[in-house]
Amino acid sequence: MTVLSYYCHRLRVEAEGLRVASLLGTGAPNQDLAGGDCVSAIAVQNVSKVWADSTAVDDISFTAPAGEFTILLGPSGCGKSTTLRLIAGLESLTFGRIVIGERDVSALPPARRDLSMVFQSYALFPHLSVAENILFGLKVRRVERAERDARLMRTAELLGLTALLERRPSQLSGGQQQRVALGRAIIAEKPVCLMDEPLSNLDAKLRHEMRVEIRELQHKLGITMVYVTHDQAEAMSMADRVILLRDGRIEQDAPPEEIYQRPATAFAARFIGTPPMNIVRLDERAEGAVIRGSDGPALLPPSGCAISLGVRPEDISLGESGGVPATVHAVEYLGADSIVDCDLGEERIAVRAQGKVAIAAGARVGLTWPTDALHFFETESGRRRDDLAQEVPAKLVAR
Numbered sequence: 113m114t115v116l117s118y119y120c121h122r123l124r125v126e127a128e129g130l131r132v133a134s135l136l137g138t139g140a141p142n143q144d145l146a147g148g149d150c151v152s153a154i155a156v157q158n159v160s161k162v163w164a165d166s167t168a169v170d171d172i173s174f175t176a177p178a179g180e181f182t183i184l185l186g187p188s189g190c191g192k193s194t195t196l197r198l199i200a201g202l203e204s205l206t207f208g209r210i211v212i213g214e215r216d217v218s219a220l221p222p223a224r225r226d227l228s229m230v231f232q233s234y235a236l237f238p239h240l241s242v243a244e245n246i247l248f249g250l251k252v253r254r255v256e257r258a259e260r261d262a263r264l265m266r267t268a269e270l271l272g273l274t275a276l277l278e279r280r281p282s283q284l285s286g287g288q289q290q291r292v293a294l295g296r297a298i299i300a301e302k303p304v305c306l307m308d309e310p311l312s313n314l315d316a317k318l319r320h321e322m323r324v325e326i327r328e329l330q331h332k333l334g335i336t337m338v339y340v341t342h343d344q345a346e347a348m349s350m351a352d353r354v355i356l357l358r359d360g361r362i363e364q365d366a367p368p369e370e371i372y373q374r375p376a377t378a379f380a381a382r383f384i385g386t387p388p389m390n391i392v393r394l395d396e397r398a399e400g401a402v403i404r405g406s407d408g409p410a411l412l413p414p415s416g417c418a419i420s421l422g423v424r425p426e427d428i429s430l431g432e433s434g435g436v437p438a439t440v441h442a443v444e445y446l447g448a449d450s451i452v453d454c455d456l457g458e459e460r461i462a463v464r465a466q467g468k469v470a471i472a473a474g475a476r477v478g479l480t481w482p483t484d485a486l487h488f489f490e491t492e493s494g495r496r497r498d499d500l501a502q503e504v505p506a507k508l509v510a511r
């Protein structure tokens with residue numbers, strides 16, 4: 113590294129540090145770490161953020177209840193970080209209001225919103241020890257020494273960092289560095305914590321461990337958490353409530369199991385679950401709707417509207433005959449189960465079967481599913497149509 117690039121790097125790290133310090137540093141001491149009632153609930157009301165040439169957040173409203181784990185989920189560019197930065201006060205609102213507890217914080221600077229934040233790039237100070245990194249915000253805030261030390265011990269204990277306090281960040285593993293970044297937020301003992309993809313720099317195994325740790329920590333401390341991720345597995349495993357965003361708008365706001373079991377739109381249906389839900393187009397025929405390009409059987413009476421059928425790979429049973437006829441396209445063995453791709457007319461459907469299945473490409477099979485595993489969506493709007501599920505012919509769906 114040249115001297116110049118070293119100093120550029122130092123400047124970037126310092127700037128990030130100041131940004132973090134402004135969040136961790138000078139707010140009022142926490143009155144209500146235990147969450148509990150509505151003291152630290154967050155209400156986002158009709159919020160929009162318009163940049164010069166685009167709308168990043170488009171009139172969204174939701175509540176993150178006190179002491180709960182709320183996740184903003186969605187593909188890259190859908191407005192997750194912008195929403196989080198609006199809550200933090202790092203961006204100004206174009207329209208709308210943000211209320212934390214009883215206070216309208218819309219016009220308050222970050223340091224007066226009484227929250228802490230963990231960013232994706234956690235930018236520890238390389239020349240400071242773990243202890244100094246964790247304490248940085250409290251020092252800026254001039255918390256007295258005895259209080260600082262007590263909080264440091266508590267935080268280090270909680271995060272398993274007690275033996276590492278004298279080390280420099282370069283002497284830590286990725287997971288340990290991530291824990292230091294969490295420590296920096298936790299030691300502020302704020303009732304609200306915002307996290308923006310904090311695990312995306314870690315490998316898969318560590319991500320999984322940290323998922324469990326963060327969830328436990330939030331639970332133990334009763335913090336109101338708003339956590340951003342694009343990873344549906346992270347959202348499913350950590351959240352009390354998932355707010356699924358698409359193009360700056362809310363696609364669905366529900367507990368994870370509800371989004372999985374009753375996705376409000378075809379987009380929500382495909383975003384949650386791996387492999388994603390099969391969604392196939394239906395062709396209208398005189399006798400009813402059949403899978404596009406297939407000879408039937410009819411899956412629905414004629415409905416007069418373009419409809420797509422959704423069914424999850426894990427809800428389909430594979431038999432030698434009966435049900436809806438299909439041809440096996442490929443089999444992928446994964447250990448605990450296999451994914452069998454089947455062709456039906458012009459559509460392809462993935463089936464999850466247990467263990468290793470003795471079926472080869474080209475085999476003729478029959479697919480069945482329980483009635484309540486079927487989801488219907490308007491093809492044009494993607495909107496869920498629960499009314500249609502009542503009309504499925506009974507003989508097709510018995511397992």
Ligand code: ADP
Nearest residue numbers: 163166167168187188189190191192193194195
């Ligand atoms: P996500 O975090 O979901 O990936 P972001 O909230 O970062 O998405 O971005 C949402 C949209 O806003 C994107 O189209 C992005 O390009 C745009 N955007 C984000 N920050 C800025 C900015 N400072 N200036 C202009 N456009 C921005």
Ligand code: MG
Nearest residue numbers: 192193194308
């Ligand atoms: Mg982002």
